[in-house]
Amino acid sequence: MAANQSQPVMNKESKTMSELIEMQNVSLKAAEMVEEGRVHKSLYSDPEIFEEELDKVFNNTWVYVGHESEVPEAGCYKTAWIGRQPVILSRDRKMNLHVLQNRCRHRGATVCEGRKGKTKSFTCPYHGWGYGLDGALRALPKPEEYEGVFDKKDFPLESLRVETYQGLVFATYRDDIESLEDFLGGAKKWIDLFMKQGGGYPLKVLGEHRFNFPGNWKIQLENTTDAYHFPIIHKSFVTSLDDATADIFDFLHGDGFVEDLGNGHSVMVMIPELVDLEADLDQPIPARFEKLAEELRAEGKPEDEVKKLVRAAHGTGFNLNLFPNVSCSMAFFRVLRPVSVGETEIQHVALGGEGAPAPFNRKRMRLHEHFQGPMGFGTPDDGEAWERVHKGAQSGQDGWILVNRGLNNLHESKDGNVAGAVCSETGMRGAYRQYQKMMAAGEEK
Amino acid sequence: MTVNTQVLNDVTAFIWQEADLLDHKGYQEWLQLWSDDGLYIVPAEFAADDNYEDTLNLALDDADMRRMRVARLEDGESVSANATGNTVRMISRVRVLEAGEDLVIARCAMTLNEMRHGKLVTYPADVEYQLQPSADGFRLARKVVRLMHADSFLRTVSFIF
Numbered sequence: 001m002a003a004n005q006s007q008p009v010m011n012k013e014s015k016t017m018s019e020l021i022e023m024q025n026v027s028l029k030a031a032e033m034v035e036e037g038r039v040h041k042s043l044y045s046d047p048e049i050f051e052e053e054l055d056k057v058f059n060n061t062w063v064y065v066g067h068e069s070e071v072p073e074a075g076c077y078k079t080a081w082i083g084r085q086p087v088i089l090s091r092d093r094k095m096n097l098h099v100l101q102n103r104c105r106h107r108g109a110t111v112c113e114g115r116k117g118k119t120k121s122f123t124c125p126y127h128g129w130g131y132g133l134d135g136a137l138r139a140l141p142k143p144e145e146y147e148g149v150f151d152k153k154d155f156p157l158e159s160l161r162v163e164t165y166q167g168l169v170f171a172t173y174r175d176d177i178e179s180l181e182d183f184l185g186g187a188k189k190w191i192d193l194f195m196k197q198g199g200g201y202p203l204k205v206l207g208e209h210r211f212n213f214p215g216n217w218k219i220q221l222e223n224t225t226d227a228y229h230f231p232i233i234h235k236s237f238v239t240s241l242d243d244a245t246a247d248i249f250d251f252l253h254g255d256g257f258v259e260d261l262g263n264g265h266s267v268m269v270m271i272p273e274l275v276d277l278e279a280d281l282d283q284p285i286p287a288r289f290e291k292l293a294e295e296l297r298a299e300g301k302p303e304d305e306v307k308k309l310v311r312a313a314h315g316t317g318f319n320l321n322l323f324p325n326v327s328c329s330m331a332f333f334r335v336l337r338p339v340s341v342g343e344t345e346i347q348h349v350a351l352g353g354e355g356a357p358a359p360f361n362r363k364r365m366r367l368h369e370h371f372q373g374p375m376g377f378g379t380p381d382d383g384e385a386w387e388r389v390h391k392g393a394q395s396g397q398d399g400w401i402l403v404n405r406g407l408n409n410l411h412e413s414k415d416g417n418v419a420g421a422v423c424s425e426t427g428m429r430g431a432y433r434q435y436q437k438m439m440a441a442g443e444e445k
Numbered sequence: 446m447t448v449n450t451q452v453l454n455d456v457t458a459f460i461w462q463e464a465d466l467l468d469h470k471g472y473q474e475w476l477q478l479w480s481d482d483g484l485y486i487v488p489a490e491f492a493a494d495d496n497y498e499d500t501l502n503l504a505l506d507d508a509d510m511r512r513m514r515v516a517r518l519e520d521g522e523s524v525s526a527n528a529t530g531n532t533v534r535m536i537s538r539v540r541v542l543e544a545g546e547d548l549v550i551a552r553c554a555m556t557l558n559e560m561r562h563g564k565l566v567t568y569p570a571d572v573e574y575q576l577q578p579s580a581d582g583f584r585l586a587r588k589v590v591r592l593m594h595a596d597s598f599l600r601t602v603s604f605i606f
C-alpha cells in the first residue's frame with residue numbers, strides 16, 4: 001500500500017468537559033465541529049446550524065432537481081426542492097429546461113402543486129396570473145389596473161441557473177460559481193459508467209419510492225458511502241438471496257475501495273467486476289437472471305444483446321455520492337431533502353431503459369422493490385439505524401461522531417485521488433471537508 | 446338497493462381474520478390464506494392503475510416474495526423488524542363489489558396504527574380484496590393496499606399491511 005496521502009489527525013483526545021460546556025453556551029460554529037477524523041454531534045441536532053446549512057450549503061452550490069427523462073416533452077414539469085424552497089423543473093415549447101421558483105410574483109402563492117405532469121402554463125389559483133413554462137408572466141385578469149404600474153416582462157417566475165450532465169439536472173441560485181461540469185469534476189467519469197445500465201438504451205426514470213426518517217440529512221449523506229454497515233444491518237436481505245448473489249454482496253473482503261473525488265463527491269466501489277457494465281459481456285447468465293434472459297430471447301433479442309441487457313439489469317457495483325443531495329447508487333438515484341434539523345425526506349428513484357424491452361424494465365423494478373424503498377428488505381433496517389443515530393446524538397458527554405475508519409490505510413488512486421479500503425470512511429471525510437469549507441465561508445475574519 | 450348480507454358477512458369475517466393474523470404476527474398462518482399465484486400489492490401511488498407489473502410498487506409480492514418477506518420479519522436478523530411491536534388495524538366500510546362463483550371482489554377502509562420509538566404512526570388505506578371461494582372458505586388471490594401516504598412520504602415499514 002502506498003504511503004498516506006494526508007496527515008490525518010488521529011487518536012486525538014476527546015475534548016475536555018470544560019470545552020464541551022463552553023460549546024453549549026457559546027453559539028456554535030459548524031465549521032469548527034468538523035475535524036479530519038471526527039465531527040461533532042451538534043451538526044445533527046442544532047437548529048441554528050441547520051438554518052445556516054440551508055443558506056450556506058443548499059443556496060450556494062449545485063443541487064440535483066431531477067432527471068431529464070422525468071420531463072421528456074415540451075410542457076412537462078416536475079416539482080422539486082432546493083433545501084426548503086419549492087421549485088419547478090419544466091420544459092418549454094422549444095425543449096429548453098428551466099428551474100423556476102414555485103412562487104407567484106403577485107402575492108406569493110405556489111403556482112404548481114402535484115409532483116409531475118404536463119401543462120400549457122402555470123396559472124396561479126389565487127388571482128389567476130398565468131406564467132409560461134419558461135416562467136414568463138403571460139397574462140393576468142383585469143390588466144388595466146396595472147397600466148403604467150409595472151411591465152409584465154419584469155415579473156416572471158424567478159428562475160435559477162440550470163445545467164445538466166448526462167441527463168442529471170442541477171440548479172443553483174449562484175450565477176458566479178463554477179460550471180456544473182467543473183463542480184462534478186472527477187465524478188463525471190463515474191456518472192458516464194453509471195449510465196451504461198440502460199443496457200444500450202437511454203437511462204429513464206421508471207418511478208420512485210418516497211419515505212422520511214426522523215433524523216438529520218447528513219446521516220443519509222454518510223450512509224451512501226458506508227460499506228461497513230452492509231453485511232451487519234442488511235443481514236436479513238442477504239439471507240433472502242440465493243447463494244451466488246449473496247456471494248456478490250459479500251464485498252468487504254474484496255478489492256473494492258472508496259475514492260475521494262473532490263468537492264465533497266466520492267465513489268465507493270463495492271463490486272469491481274460490475275464497474276463497467278459494457279465489459280465482460282461473455283460471462284454466463286447468473287441463475288437469478290435466467291428467466292429474464294428467456295423472456296428477452298422470446299422477444300427475438302439476439303444472444304449478444306440478451307447478455308448485454310442481463311448484465312445491465314444488475315446495476316453497477318458502485319455508489320457515487322454527489323454532494324450535497326444525490327447519489328447514483330448501484331441501480332438507482334437516492335435524493336435527499338433536509339426538512340428540518342431532525343427530519344429528512346428521501347426518494348429512491350428506480351431506473352430502466354427508454355424503449356428497452358418490457359421484461360428488462362420489469363426486472364429492474366422488481367429488483368428495486370426487493371431492497372429499496374420504505375417496504376424493501378434493506379431500507380427499513382437503514383432507517384432504524386439512522387433513527388437511532390439521531391436519538392443517540394442527543395445523549396452523552398463525548399459528543400464526537402467518528403469518521404476516521406481506514407485513515408491508516410490510504411493510497412493514491414489511478415486518478416491521483418486519496419483512496420481507502422471499501423469499508424473505510426474516506427467518502428464521508430470528503431463530504432465533510434466540502435461541508436466545512438462551505439460552512440466556513442464568510443467567517444475568515 | 447339490496448345488499449347480500451350473507452356474502453358481506455363471509456367476506457368481512459375473512460378480512461377480520463386476516464387482519465387479526467397480521468396484527469398478532471401469525472405470519473405462517475397468513476401465508477396459508479393465499480392461492481399459489483396470489484399477489485400482495487402496495488402501489489407507490491394511491492391512484493395507481495392496475496398494471497402493477499409495469500409500474501414501480503412499494504411491494505409486489507408473489508408467493509416467493511411473500512415467503513421471504515415473512516422470513517425477514519420472523520428470523521430475528523432484521524433490526525427494524527425486531528424493533529416493531531404489535532400493530533393495531535381497524536377495518537371498516539366493507540363493500541362487496543362483485544360476487545361471482547369463482548371470484549369475489551371487495552373493498553374496505555383500513556387504518557393501521559404502529560408505535561414506533563414511542564410515537565404513534567397511523568396509516569389510512571383503501572384495501573381491495575380478490576377472493577376465490579373454495580370448499581374450506583376463501584383463498585386470497587389478490588390484496589391491494591392503497592396507502593394515503595403513498596402520495597407523500599411513508600415511514601419505513603417492517604410489518605405487513
Ligand code: FES
Nearest residue numbers: 104106107124127
Ligand atoms: S397570488 Fe398569484 S395571482 Fe395573486
Ligand SMILES: [Fe+2]
Nearest residue numbers: 229230234382
Ligand atoms: Fe444500507
